[in-house]
Amino acid sequence: MITAFFWGIRAHLSRYYSHIEKNYEKGISEARQAVNMAEQRWEYDTLLYHALQKLATWKQIGDNLEAYYYYFVLMCIKAIEGSSRAEAVIPELQEELKVKTAHMPNNRVIYEWLGIGKGINRLLNSYEQMNGKYHKKSLEVIEKQADYLEGRIIKYKSDRSAQIRAYNMEVFFSPSGQNSQSTPEDVNKKVKFILGFSYD
Numbered sequence: 001m002i003t004a005f006f007w008g009i010r011a012h013l014s015r016y017y018s019h020i021e022k023n024y025e026k027g028i029s030e031a032r033q034a035v036n037m038a039e040q041r042w043e044y045d046t047l048l049y050h051a052l053q054k055l056a057t058w059k060q061i062g063d064n065l066e067a068y069y070y071y072f073v074l075m076c077i078k079a080i081e082g083s084s085r086a087e088a089v090i091p092e093l094q095e096e097l098k099v100k101t102a103h104m105p106n107n108r109v110i111y112e113w114l115g116i117g118k119g120i121n122r123l124l125n126s127y128e129q130m131n132g133k134y135h136k137k138s139l140e141v142i143e144k145q146a147d148y149l150e151g152r153i154i155k156y157k158s159d160r161s162a163q164i165r166a167y168n169m170e171v172f173f174s175p176s177g178q179n180s181q182s183t184p185e186d187v188n189k190k191v192k193f194i195l196g197f198s199y200d
Contacts, residue, residue, distance in 0.1 A: 048074060048119040065101055065199065072097045073112055073197045077122055079167045080114070080149065090168040101199040110196035116147045126196070146194035153191060156184045164191060171195065 052074050058067035072093045078086035101107045115124030124145050127134045151166030153173065159181040164173045173182070173193060 048078065051120055052078075063100065065104065068097050068100050069111075069197070069199055073123070074120065076167065076169060076195075076197070077114070077119065079169070081118070087168045091170075094169065098200055104199055107199040110198050112197045113142050113145075114147050114149070114195040114197075115145050122147065142196075143194060148192045149195055150190055150192055153182065153186045153189050156182060156187055159183065162186065164193065166193075166195075 052071065055067050055071040055074065058064050059071055075086045075093055076090060079090055110126050113124040113126065115122050124142065126136055126142070128137055129135075149166055151164040151171060151173075153162045154165045154170070155163040157163065160174055162173045162182040164171045171193070173191065
């Protein structure tokens, strides 16, 4: 009777330790994944941080319009990725860029789009090189590679344009599709959009 009791306890302990061992291995695997993700995030954040530092220096040295442009773009990426500090300075940076580039021809041309990824790797250039020449990518190609964001229409301008707010940015919005139009009733509605960056 006592022998059976001890064998029952031994069997129970054996199952218990087996269960702990499986969970331990699973926990170690999950911890490794978390460490790898943290390392990747740190690399993206470090790269973005260093790029912003260099661009800030170039802005201070002189009126390098590309420095103002890319500083604004990278701060927008930081805001989209959750930085409340970056989001707070977006309106000021947007106005600064607009003033600096007001005289620039083609200041409404989109040079970069927000792609899928992390940090600086989210930049999606509007142009591609083919046969030694640069060609603008089609909107269909860009839409496949772009990251979709959500914003709210804050101002109706016409049936083909409106203004939206997302991540403290004021964004010119043009509905896509042949039959897509905006109306005054769309104000305060949420919309999904892809984000392109111009100098204006």
